[in-house]
Amino acid sequence: MTEVLSARGLAKSFGAVTAADGVDIDIAAGERVSLIGSNGAGKTTFVNMVTGYLKPDAGRITLQGRDITRLGPRRITRLGVARSFQVPQLAHDLTVLDNMLVAAACSDGRLSFWKPARSPARREQALALLERFTLAGDAGRRVAELPGGVRKLLDIAMALTGRPKLLLLDEPTSGVSAQEKYPMMDTIAGALAGEDVTVLFVEHDMDIVTRYADRVVAFYSGRIIADDAPQAVLADEQVRRYVTGTLQPASRTC
Amino acid sequence: MTPGRTILYGAALMAALLVAGLVMPRWLQFLCTMAISHGVVSLGIVLLMRSGVVSFGQGFVFGAGGYAAALAANHLGISDAFVLVAFGGGAAVLLAAPIAPLLARYRSIFFAMLTLAISMVLYGVLVKSSAMGGSDGFNVSRPTLLGAEVPAESANFALYAVAVIVVGILATAARIYSDSVRGLVSLAIRENELRVEYLGASVTGAIAVNFVFAAFLGGVGGALTLLALGHIEPGFSYWTTSGEFVFIAILAGHHSMLAVFAASLAVELVRSFSNLYFPHTWQLGMGIFLLLMIRFLPRGLGSLWADRRGTAVQSS
Numbered sequence: 421m422t423e424v425l426s427a428r429g430l431a432k433s434f435g436a437v438t439a440a441d442g443v444d445i446d447i448a449a450g451e452r453v454s455l456i457g458s459n460g461a462g463k464t465t466f467v468n469m470v471t472g473y474l475k476p477d478a479g480r481i482t483l484q485g486r487d488i489t490r491l492g493p494r495r496i497t498r499l500g501v502a503r504s505f506q507v508p509q510l511a512h513d514l515t516v517l518d519n520m521l522v523a524a525a526c527s528d529g530r531l532s533f534w535k536p537a538r539s540p541a542r543r544e545q546a547l548a549l550l551e552r553f554t555l556a557g558d559a560g561r562r563v564a565e566l567p568g569g570v571r572k573l574l575d576i577a578m579a580l581t582g583r584p585k586l587l588l589l590d591e592p593t594s595g596v597s598a599q600e601k602y603p604m605m606d607t608i609a610g611a612l613a614g615e616d617v618t619v620l621f622v623e624h625d626m627d628i629v630t631r632y633a634d635r636v637v638a639f640y641s642g643r644i645i646a647d648d649a650p651q652a653v654l655a656d657e658q659v660r661r662y663v664t665g666t667l668q669p670a671s672r673t674c
Numbered sequence: 675m676t677p678g679r680t681i682l683y684g685a686a687l688m689a690a691l692l693v694a695g696l697v698m699p700r701w702l703q704f705l706c707t708m709a710i711s712h713g714v715v716s717l718g719i720v721l722l723m724r725s726g727v728v729s730f731g732q733g734f735v736f737g738a739g740g741y742a743a744a745l746a747a748n749h750l751g752i753s754d755a756f757v758l759v760a761f762g763g764g765a766a767v768l769l770a771a772p773i774a775p776l777l778a779r780y781r782s783i784f785f786a787m788l789t790l791a792i793s794m795v796l797y798g799v800l801v802k803s804s805a806m807g808g809s810d811g812f813n814v815s816r817p818t819l820l821g822a823e824v825p826a827e828s829a830n831f832a833l834y835a836v837a838v839i840v841v842g843i844l845a846t847a848a849r850i851y852s853d854s855v856r857g858l859v860s861l862a863i864r865e866n867e868l869r870v871e872y873l874g875a876s877v878t879g880a881i882a883v884n885f886v887f888a889a890f891l892g893g894v895g896g897a898l899t900l901l902a903l904g905h906i907e908p909g910f911s912y913w914t915t916s917g918e919f920v921f922i923a924i925l926a927g928h929h930s931m932l933a934v935f936a937a938s939l940a941v942e943l944v945r946s947f948s949n950l951y952f953p954h955t956w957q958l959g960m961g962i963f964l965l966l967m968i969r970f971l972p973r974g975l976g977s978l979w980a981d982r983r984g985t986a987v988q989s990s
Contacts, residue, residue, distance in 0.1 A: 471872070497874035509872065511865030522862040525855040526873035531880070534677055534850050537858035582874060 422484075424449050424586050424618045425470065430479035432465055432642075439465035440476065441642035447586070447618060454629045454650070455622045457639030457663055463622045464506065466639070467588050470620075471503045472496040483586065498529075502584035506591045506622075508575035510563045516574055517559040520546035520581065527582030546581075552611040553577040569596045569604055576608060580615070587612075589621035593628060601625060605632050626654060626664055638663050677850045684846030687932075691838045695831055703830040705942050707902045710837040713938030715895035716922035717848055718888030723928040724852065725884050726864035727781060731789030732892045732919045734796050735766040737911030739893025740900040741806065742766070747814045755817040755836045759897045766893025767886055774882040774889075793911050800908035811907030814900060837898050841935075844891060849931045851887070860884060892919075921960070925967055927974015937975050 423446050430443035439462045447453055455463040468474040470481055472493040481489045488496050511519050521537050524546055536542075550556045553573045558566060563574065572592055579587060592608060593601045605628055612619060623629050629636055629650055636653040638646040640663065646656040653659055660667035675683075695703055715736050722729055742765030743758040752758055777788055801809050816829055824832045851857050860880055863870050867877045900906050909915060918941070925937035944963060948956030971977060 493871050494874055494876060497872055503872060509866050509869035511862040511869065513865055514861060518858065519862070522859055522870070523873050525859050526870065526875040528855070529874070531856040531859055531875060532854055533856050534854050536676055536853055537855045538853070539676075578869070578873065 422449050423447065424451075424484060425620075426482045427466075427470070428480050430466070430469060430481065431477045432462075432469060432474060433477060438642045440469065440479075443479070443642070443644055445637060445644065445647070447620065449585075449618055450616075451618050451635055452633050453618075453620045453635045453637060454633035455620060455637050455639060456624070456626070456629060456653075456659075461639035461663070462642040463639050464590055465642075467503065467590055467620070467622060470496075470586075471501055471588060497582070497584075500582075500585035501588070502579035502582055502586070503588040504572070504575040504579045504590060504592065506594055508568075508571040510571060510574060510578070512564040513562065515560055515562055516550065516555060516566070516570075517543065517546055519563060519574060519578060520550055520559075523578035523581035549577055549581060549611075554607055569600050572596065573604065573607060577611070580611065580617070583615075584617055587617050587619045589619065591622050591624065593623065593625060601628060602631075630654065675849075675853055677853075680849050680853065681846055684842055684849070688838055688842035691842070692835055695834045695838065698831075698834075700830045703834040704902065705946060706939065707830070707834045707837045708899065709939040709942040710834075710841045710935060711895050711898035711902060712919065712922065712942070713895075713935040714841045714844060714898070715892045716919045716926065716938060717845060717931060717934045718891035718895075719919055719923035720926060720928050720931070720934055721848060721852070721860075721884050721891075722881075722888050723923060724857070724864060725860040725881050726867065727785045727881060728920060728923075729789040729885070729888065729916075730786040730913070730920060731791070731793035731916050732888070733911040733913065733916035734789065734793035735770055735889040735892030736896040736899070736915065736919070737793070737796055737800065737908070738769050739763060739766040739896030740906045740910045741800070741896075742893070743897035743900050744812065744814050744906045747817070748812070753815070753818040754821065755819055755833070755901055756840070758817060758901065759836065759840050759894055762897025762900070763890045763893040766889045766896070770889030771886050774885045775878065777885060778878040778881040790913055790916065793916055794913060797908050797911045797913075800911065807907070809908060811905060811909075813905050816904065817901055833898075833902050836901070840894060840898065844894065845931045845935070848887075848891070852931070856880065856883070921964060925964065925975060927971075927976040927980075929973065929980030930976025933974060933976030933978075933980070940975075 425447040427443055427445045430440045432440040443466060457463050465474060469476050472491050475490060480487060483499055483501060511522060521542055524542055525531060525537060547556055547559060550559055555573055555577060558570060576589060593604060596604055609632060633650055636650045637644055638653055638659045645658045646653045657667060715732050719729055719732055739762030743762040746752045746761045747758055777785060780788055800806050816824060819832050859870060859875055863877050863880055871877050896910060922937045922941055926933040944960060945956060948959050
């Protein structure tokens with residue numbers, strides 16, 4: 421399989437805190453990869469480095485063989501990497517449809533000075549994508565009025581507008597009630613079905629991970645401690661000890 | 675709204691204003707010319723506000739446009755009003771374009787203060803420059819119109835007509851621009867520039883373009899004001915002049931182009947009558963007027979009809 425993303429020796433520190441410590445990873449085209457780990461393990465730092473928000477202190481990141489280590493978010497996005505955020509990043513005073521039209525306009529590449537942003541063709545295209553995310557009914561609502569789960573879906577829908585090669589979802593179900601998580605992930609999976617996109621998602625809910633990922637990468641203290649199929653990773657002793665907490669740390673003797 | 679329909683509405687409004695100008699008393703023609711000339715500068719600020727930044731230094735481009743037109747009239751022998759206005763706008767763009775990419779990297783108070791500082795540098799240069807008339811400035815002759823002399827008795831209407839036509843075209847262009855793809859992205863930048871950057875658009879590029887567009891509008895406003903007054907002085911780029919443009923922009927809000935001119939006319943009317951009836955306290959009246967506006971119409975005059983139109987568009 422062709423690799424979409426490769427990282428070698430990624431390192432990043434914030435003062436005394438090491439957020440990435442020699443991260444090596446290869447992501448093949450079409451994979452659904454979940455990044456797991458406790459808070460501060462380095463998952464979001466990894467996502468931020470891949471998307472250009474943070475520059476690594478050391479190491480190299482390539483996208484389909486092209487070095488993107490030092491590129492900024494806009495250039496990386498243009499190369500086919502899109503992301504959603506743990507806290508959805510939306511234009512809150514605009515409607516859902518306008519947010520989608522902004523995403524479509526940006527993905528077009530050239531921002532026209534006179535072509536109407538809300539032309540029937542653009543609206544139709546945006547509504548079609550909203551439909552896939554079950555958001556068409558909310559098209560006319562201001563984002564500020566929307567519940568958290570809907571905002572999350574809109575954030576992901578906007579990221580998908582540019583037909584990215586690699587989509588990174590930072591905790592897509594965080595802040596969503598337990599009852600809403602599965603329907604929401606089903607909606608996301610349904611919207612992504614048929615898309616030629618590789619997906620990396622950061623997740624804390626292991627049931628979600630098991631159900632929606634075909635590969636799991638576990639982080640601990642800035643390092644990858646396990647990288648395999650979901651069941652294998654979740655059975656790993658280090659993962660059970662440091663990530664899922666299902667194995668108590670070895671008792672200390674005085 | 676499609677560009678074609680916007681142009682149609684713009685042309686109809688311009689025609690109505692020109693007809694209205696024929697029956698206006700001369701004092702009102704002059705007052706409206708000043709309101710339009712100042713309004714077009716504030717229109718530039720509104721475009722910047724739509725992308726999340728406010729310039730406190732539009733006096734820079736207002737003064738640059740005015741002085742460029744004045745120098746062209748007195749030293750290059752250009753007398754046509756339309757050419758002088760274009761000259762003013764072009765000169766403002768030439769001065770603003772090189773600094774636009776730098777300014778576009780700053781936000782909020784830093785952007786505002788940098789633009790203010792630049793306008794005050796120009797003010798300082800103009801006050802000290804004897805070639806520019808120093809603190810007194812200098813006069814220009816009455817312009818010609820498309821090669822024809824303008825008689826004194828119809829000069830006010832001629833300048834009013836020039837202002838309506840030039841600014842009408844620019845305001846229509848600004849409306850089309852605001853409704854365009856780039857215009858919508860500008861609004862999104864105002865709301866969340868991180869998201870726009872992560873969608874692949876250049877935030878600094880969009881703000882720089884808006885700044886240059888605003889500069890052109892400011893330069894045109896400066897040239898039109900010069901022609902209406904027949905005189906220019908460094909006060910064109912003084913910070914209080916810039917503040918007045920911001921005042922009009924806040925009064926108007928960023929939703930409607932028409933509201934900018936309504937706000938500008940309201941300010942000119944309040945100023946004129948206040949000057950007449952209570953000359954030493956008119957700023958107090960203006961301040962109270964703005965406070966009431968912020969209290970009762972926080973999204974500006976334009977929200978009176980733009981919000982209603984937005985609701986209609988969403989429900990359609």
